Amino acid sequence: MFDKLKAYLDSIRARDPAPRSRWEILLYPGVWALGFHRVAHWLFEAKLYFLARVVNHVSRALTAIDIHPGATIGRNFFIDHGFTVIGETAEIGDNVTIYQCVTLGGTNPTNGKGGKRHPTLEDNVIIGSGAQIIGPITVGERARVGANAVVTEDVQPGATMVGLKARSTLVPAEEWIREFIPYGTPSDDPCEPRSDCIEKLENELNLLKAEIADLKAEQARARTDEAARQASLDFGRKSGTGD
Structure with missing residues (x-):
């Protein structure tokens, strides 16, 4: 258990130059929000929906991050800062990074059924601050979404989405295979x-x-x-x- 926690904290430290130690990372609201969500999701899977919502409510009050108990989240998920909303049917892969004020929102189903309403983020995706990812779309592996972009269509693997409504600009393979690019939109933006x-x-x-x-x-x-x-x-x- 401690080895997994240590590996998780190290994965955050590799993406964030601010903390001087793992102890600092333990105070991050994103870390606490993910911890609460693991408990809430376990209760949700056990169909203890009210208790799951209680945990979710406490988490939101303490961290300003709202992750629905039904959302599925992979390994090494990192929310930098907070004020993020993640919907019920959202699916998040491994090593995904989300910055502040991001929404993984849903669309109103036209057939009257709940179904899949929220986005799927594949492995190593980076979502910039203020971005809005809306609907049952897929953001491909190692794709990047720039700050304040609004994405309502599928994103190809390795693409960078910028603008409102966001447009896709493919990134050369030698760029997107790199392990991590902070904020998803570097100053020497390779997408143009x-x-x-x-x-x-x-x-x-x-x-x-x-x-x-x-x-x-x-x-x-x-x-x-x-x-x-x-x-x-x-x-x-x-x-x-x-x-």
């Missing part, structure tokens, strides 16, 4: 073809510069023509006076 964007912007800038140069040349020609016309008129008037 940045060199292509720069090249496109440079081409547009060159076109604008060419258009400006053409306008300036046209204006210069117009001024020259006007000066020549004015000079011709002046010469004509002088010639007429001389006669």
Whole structure:
């Protein structure tokens, strides 16, 4: 038991540089919330639904994290900070990391049955702060969801979801096979073809510069023509006076 707890705390320390010791991690609300959930889920599986809800209520009051007793959670699950909601039919794989203010929410079934209403997160998924994952969708292995993204469709393995409504941008395999990337959206974000964007912007800038140069040349020609016309008129008037 203690070996499993030690391995769990070490898995969190590998993903969070803040704690100086395992003792600090034991104070994390996400750790307490997961501990309470293990008890609540055991009661839920035993069909002791009221007692499961009591444990869930105490956990929510102490940790500000609401995990429905029916949710299925794998090994080494880490909620960093808190204020997270996880629905009844959510399924979470191993080594999943969720940051603060995330919702794994459900959709209203149209057939009148409960069924699967909440997301499935496969192994090694990272969910950024404020993200909303809604409905019975699957977020593939090692996928990342950026902060404040709203995801309502399946996410391919290794993809990064950004925006509202979130759009998928596949990450190269050499990037997503890495063990862990904090927050799911690193500063050197690999999900956008940045060199292509720069090249496109440079081409547009060159076109604008060419258009400006053409306008300036046209204006210069117009001024020259006007000066020549004015000079011709002046010469004509002088010639007429001389006669």
